[in-house]
Amino acid sequence: MLIFISLVTLSLNSKQRINQEATESVSDYDVQVVGFKQLKPLLHMDNDTIYVVNFWATWCAPCIREVPYFEQLREEYKGEKLKIIMVSLDFSEDLDSRVIPFMRKHNMQNEVILLDDPQSNLWIPLVDEKWTGAIPATLIYGNGFREFHAKEFTFSELDEIIESLISN
Numbered sequence: 001m002l003i004f005i006s007l008v009t010l011s012l013n014s015k016q017r018i019n020q021e022a023t024e025s026v027s028d029y030d031v032q033v034v035g036f037k038q039l040k041p042l043l044h045m046d047n048d049t050i051y052v053v054n055f056w057a058t059w060c061a062p063c064i065r066e067v068p069y070f071e072q073l074r075e076e077y078k079g080e081k082l083k084i085i086m087v088s089l090d091f092s093e094d095l096d097s098r099v100i101p102f103m104r105k106h107n108m109q110n111e112v113i114l115l116d117d118p119q120s121n122l123w124i125p126l127v128d129e130k131w132t133g134a135i136p137a138t139l140i141y142g143n144g145f146r147e148f149h150a151k152e153f154t155f156s157e158l159d160e161i162i163e164s165l166i167s168n
Contacts, residue, residue, distance in 0.1 A: 036123035050142035062152040
């Protein structure tokens with residue numbers, strides 16, 4: 001009887017610890033879940049900042065490979081008028097189980113927004129009329145510059161674009 005009670009207590013304590021860890025993991029990262037209507041203004045900001053908006057997902061191997069480059073870009077241009085927004089196209093129900101653990105594992109410091117909008121055939125051409133919806137994809141704009149890239153970036157490619165925009 002004592003062994004059974006101890007096992008039950010141990011099991012309950014483990015569940016509390018797991019639930020506490022899950023709660024802590026969610027609170028570590030503030031990820032907004034939005035529809036395209038809420039995201040759209042972020043694709044057309046008109047100020048003196050350069051915006052890099054990357055569309056990615058945790059299930060996309062090329063996306064995963066380039067995530068560190070966007071983090072490196074953030075560090076390289078800290079203090080400059082550069083804003084990097086990582087738009088996750090994961091399912092919203094995977095936010096706590098996949099997206100946030102991925103962010104923690106890769107120490108993501110850039111802003112992450114989860115786009116939860118099933119009307120992709122409507123919003124994809126609003127991001128860029130030539131975009132097929134394939135990811136990774138990145139929109140870079142600001143100060144009269146606007147380019148959309150449906151490809152995987154290297155750090156040097158990103159750095160070259162941003163350096164030329166920041167120095168103007």
